[in-house]
Amino acid sequence: MPVGLPISGNTILFALVGDPVRQAMLPTLFNPMLAEQGVDAVMLPVHAPQDRFDEVMRGLQAIGNVAGIAVTVPHKSSALAYADEITPAAEAIGAINALRRNPDGTWTGDNFDGRGFVAGLAASDIDPAGLTVTLVGTGGAGSALAVALLDAGVGTLRLYDRDTTKATEVAARVEQRSHGTVRVTDTLNLTGADLVINATPLGMHVDDPLPFDPTGLEPHAVVADIIMKPDQTPVMKRARELGYMVHPGLHMLTNQLDCYRKFFSNTLSAVGSSENQV
Template identity: 40%
Template structure:
């Protein structure tokens, strides 16, 4: 049974531990159903709910969560991944390297501990579909929290070359510098909207969530020998994936990343 199906039994009690997903907006979030399914499967009295928090209110909300004694932690997603790291008392080395978190846990004393599991989940999701990343040449669009995490995880997994593309050049220049310092054996370049010359193309932006969004790259240049991967989960087939499929490319859906993060996230949150 899929972890995204509704739990077969879940009851809110006076002892129920509360988990959240910090996002803005929350309409697109998929994690609560999966986490609640895992909580039921593991026999844990806990529930995850969406927390729609605007960027301007994030600091005040997180301060309040510190004092909520029934609160155990939260997944952190768009647009809060980078700004939330400064609100934590402690973060993992990979979160510090990436400069973003996508999950935080509340300790008994109210301290907040952050980690970054986007990249790990993305690479494991590829592997689950038989797509190995070692020695590949990768084209990655994006410079946000997910893109940074995926870039570091791909480098850690042994890719040979990484081309970074983004609408804001200074952000990928900063990311490129961090990657070159941490992984000198990986060739890192700054690219354009042209994905040619790579065997794996990754959209790590939010472009594709809305029907009006432009494509994140020039899809007319895709060739059938390329794997095109998404992080966007809704819609399942984004405009980019539809274009890639029409070009004969193998496509990799966004939900694979979340599928492989959820078990790790549940454990991190104490489930």
């Protein structure tokens, strides 16, 4: 692993905010990238309990040498309130996973989860165009996946969430981006699915129930998860036992790393480090 520059008074800070945050792997990938490019900056994990999220975000944005903030569960929707402007994709998603400080002190938000997920599918030779996809979970990450999958040309996207109202709101935001069909299902429907995605937190803990039972899927179906730790979630383990192809969550992160790099590339000058470039 590359050794970064010594931390000094000139070091620029990035924060990764979540609750919990121990499972987050972005700093593990982002910091070596900074080191490889000789950037005097570091990303630190910040545990922000839900009832103190506002306090943490206001504090981070008030720190003069914080150039950017990455956001993970469960704060991606709440983080919208801390952006002065967001990209059109983030507006459709209704959530962000990155904020950057601009030279004028304002903050721009974007979301890379969906783009990373679809790029990860492509890297695994899975083309979502024309597929029937069941997406389980329509929170911040699930919404991002919905937008990116529709942009990639899926044939039918079925949205399922225990909170049907939330799934319906996501469908209303994203269906205009699709030439296919977007459906909200009151009950989990895996019939005929080519790709089934767990976009819920179920699987982060060993005693979690399965988000869905992959038994009876089409023989060619792919079971995907967005959870990165553990790398073999219970639903993926079950799918493997049944002989299905699985697609782990780490692909989503590794394939959005370049999005983070480009997004933050112009922000370091806003905190007084014009020599740095991500």
